Amino acid sequence: MSHVLIINGHHPYPFSEGRLNAALVDRARAFFEAQGDTVKTSATAGDYDPEDEIAKLLWADLVVLQYPVNWMGAPWSLKKFIDEVYTAGMDGRLMNGDGRTSEEPTKNYGMGGVLQDKSYMQSVTYNAPREAFDNPAEPFLQGASVDDMLLPMHLNFKFMGMQRTPTFVAYDVMKNPDIEGDFMRFDAHLKANFAKEDALA
Numbered sequence: 001m002s003h004v005l006i007i008n009g010h011h012p013y014p015f016s017e018g019r020l021n022a023a024l025v026d027r028a029r030a031f032f033e034a035q036g037d038t039v040k041t042s043a044t045a046g047d048y049d050p051e052d053e054i055a056k057l058l059w060a061d062l063v064v065l066q067y068p069v070n071w072m073g074a075p076w077s078l079k080k081f082i083d084e085v086y087t088a089g090m091d092g093r094l095m096n097g098d099g100r101t102s103e104e105p106t107k108n109y110g111m112g113g114v115l116q117d118k119s120y121m122q123s124v125t126y127n128a129p130r131e132a133f134d135n136p137a138e139p140f141l142q143g144a145s146v147d148d149m150l151l152p153m154h155l156n157f158k159f160m161g162m163q164r165t166p167t168f169v170a171y172d173v174m175k176n177p178d179i180e181g182d183f184m185r186f187d188a189h190l191k192a193n194f195a196k197e198d199a200l201a
Contacts, residue, residue, distance in 0.1 A: 002037045004028075005060035009044045009067030009078035016068060018045075020125055020173055024186060025066050028123070031190045044081035053085040054093055062194070063120040063162070065153070068173075069127075074153060082156060094160045113161025120157045121193070122150055123168040123186070130171040165193055 008025045010018035029039050040056055042048060044067075057063065067078050074082070086094060092114070099111035124146070136143035146169050147154065154164060168189045170182040 002032070002061045003059050004032045004037050004039045004062045004064065005042065005056050006039060006064045006066060007042045007044065007078075007081075009065060009075060009081070011045045011070070011075035011077040013070075015174075018068075020170065020179065020182075021066050021068060023183070024123060024125075024170070027183060027186060028064050028066070028190065031187065032194070035196050042081075044075075045077045048081065048085075050085045050088040053081070054089045057085075057089070057094060057115070057118075057160075061118055062165075063118065063157075064123060065120060066123045068125045069149070072149065086156065086160070089160075098159075110155065110159050111161075113159055116161040116163070118161075119163040119165050121165045121168065122153060123170075124150065125170045125173045127174045128171065129176065130169075 006025050006028050008018075008021060010016075010021040012018055025041065029041065032039050040059070042053060042056060067074060070076075073079070089095065090097065095112045095114055097112045099108040099113075100106070101108075126146075128141075132138050132141055133149075134143065134145050135141070141149070147167055150167065157164065166189070168186055170179075170186070173179075173182070
């Protein structure tokens with residue numbers, strides 16, 4: 001049995017109530033619980049205690065971070081959550097400083113994380129279409145991939161020492177949505193990356 005923490009990083013806006021991200025959180029919870037995993041959840045837009053959130057990170061084997069990409073990055077309440085929780089954990093619980101030593105101050109920056117036995121998955125919703133990525137002919141992103149765009153968040157997890165698993169993306173969710181297709185792909189993504197052998201039987 002694994003311990004799974006699912007963090008809903010959506011922040012409510014007048015044009016985005018967060019129903020899709022909440023539904024993906026629910027589907028992830030159902031998937032992991034169905035195969036016998038224990039699941040806890042967090043929501044960055046509500047009230048939380050950084051100490052409780054650190055305890056959840058220490059408890060979890062896998063962290064699923066679910067959020068919409070807003071202005072090319074994380075919603076502000078998710079960024080606030082990271083600022084408060086991760087900073088509080090720099091006392092050695094999540095990381096031992098930034099990985100450098102006084103003997104070698106120019107080496108190993110970012111390698112002070114202590115959560116090497118844990119992994120994470122980013123699951124994001126985008127207004128951008130799939131065709132905007134990985135295409136040098138597209139003038140805005142100029143060939144950048146989704147994971148290129150999500151690099152700062154990947155590095156936040158790497159700073160804690162966590163191991164990366166494949167990213168899930170729901171594209172074009174506002175102007176040209178395919179929600180049922182997104183749900184099918186999300187279920188398949190979870191099964192391909194996290195299903196246990198006895199669950200596949």
